[in-house]
Amino acid sequence: MNKKLFIHVGPPKTGTSVIQFWLNTHSQWLKNQGVYYPQHELDSNSVSSGHRALFLERLSQTTRTRFNHAKFQQLLTEFNETDCSSLLLSSEFFFYQIPEFLKYKDQYDIQLIAYVRADLELIESLYNQSVKRNGQTMPLPHRNQLPKSYLDELIDFVSIYSDRTFSLRAYGDSTVFNTDIITDLLSCLDLEPPTGYGPQSEKINSSYSFECLEFKRWVNKFCLGDLDHRIDQCLQGFKSNTRAYSLLPANTYQCYQEQSLKKIKALQTLAPIENYESLINYVKAKSRASYIHQELYPEHLVKVGEYLLATDKSLLSELVNHIGSKKLANSDVEYFDLLQQLLVTNKMPEQKKSWLSKLMRKMGK
Incomplete structure (x- = not known):
């Protein structure tokens, strides 16, 4: 029987920091369950890039990375020498490396785990991240049409590759997960949380006030x-x-809300999204936080x-x-x-x- 590779690809701003912190601090428990999760660094705020550094190389003068297959083969050799039946890897940077991972589908049973978050939320969260980490100086633009997002890229990937390759998970609050994101992710591995586990409520790498x-x-x-x-x-x-605020005027917010629902429904026609109905209801019911005009x-x-x-x-x-x-x-x-x-x-x-x-x-x- 082929060993399994579970690749959590994010995408960004879908709880990856919380997931990686928990998995990293429970790597031994996971190993006892037959899941090999290589440990990685966490910064002082418990934020991490996950397993990016294991086999991805950053291209000079760009934020993009290159897949180093020799290093990945070394990791697979390390995994094969363990008694674990599954290898679990996690990084937002894996999202654009999906084609590279799928080159190993004849050797391993590969499952790509991706969370589906409404663009309505994602656009403000990603903008906040661009100010935090990418030197953004311009205010958030208010457009009539949502810009292209990770959801569009995910639709493209699912269209190209088999829907059976993807485990798409709804991202939202507890009404969407039914429990929390850690319990949801572990269910992809057919695992229950350890004894004494409590739902994760602490936010890691949260947006700026x-x-x-x-x-x-x-x-x-x-x-x-x-x-x-x-x-x-x-x-x-x-x-x-x-911390609860919106940079979007009411008319822009409503426009983005309607377009977000259309994108999620389009993805659902290609591959099933776990807790899809809960996600749709969550986005429909979501109301805008207090609007604040951007200036210092x-x-x-x-x-x-x-x-x-x-x-x-x-x-x-x-x-x-x-x-x-x-x-x-x-x-x-x-x-x-x-x-x-x-x-x-x-x-x-x-x-x-x-x-x-x-x-x-x-x-x-």
């Missing part, structure tokens, strides 16, 4: 270099009441600046020095001055409170 989103979008324009990753890691810990509000700059000051003063100092070395536009000067004053005084000075009040009145806030 609005304050952090706009702060990071502003500082991205200054080509942060090595500071970028450090700032991102620090902002991950920022607590705020503005002065009071938000103060909150994030004070957080950086309290959390990592040296990071704030390096950031201020870095921005100060750049040629600033008139619109950036007041913001930079405020950060500089926060750093010098270790608190918001009285004259700056006065300036902030005047600026907020001028902006109509």
Whole structure:
């Protein structure tokens, strides 16, 4: 009997960080169940790229990767030497490597696990990620038509390859999963969670609060270099009441909602989506969070600046020095001055409170 390969391909922003954290910390339990899950690194926020580094090589001057078949063969040899009947691999970067994995379908029983998330949610989540990690400086555009997404790519892949190759899973809240995403993923392996398991509620690699989103979008324009990753890691810990918000106006939101449903239904005609009806009901019932117009509000700059000051003063100092070395536009000067004053005084000075009040009145806030 051929050994099985389960390849979790994401795609991005469908709970991969939560999945990888749990699987990585339960690799021995999985091995006892006959599933080999090679361990991988986790950063200080428990975020990981999964198994990308095992056999994918990043192409220079691009975010794309190349499949190294020699390294993958080494991994398969390692797996074959174990008593495990299944190899489980996980990385968002595997999504565009699906054709490469399927080159091994004559040697192994391959199952590609992919979660289906509505573009309505995905578009804002991916935009947030682009600000966090990819240097995005522009606001989220409001279009009449949804841009091409991972759902479109998934439709193409399923159209080309057999639907039996894919295990498509609905992604949403607990009403969609019936339990949680870990229990759902384990069901693909015909496994039940270990004794004492509780549904996973903690979010990993969650989206920025609005304050952090706009702060990071502003500082991205200054080509942060090595500071970028450090700032991102620090902002991950920022607590705020503005985590539930939308950047989409009502008419755009409704338009995206209708188009999202059409895409999910189109995919369902090609390959069955587990918990499909629950996903459709979830998307239909979803209401827009409070809309916030995108700009860096002065009071938000103060909150994030004070957080950086309290959390990592040296990071704030390096950031201020870095921005100060750049040629600033008139619109950036007041913001930079405020950060500089926060750093010098270790608190918001009285004259700056006065300036902030005047600026907020001028902006109509």
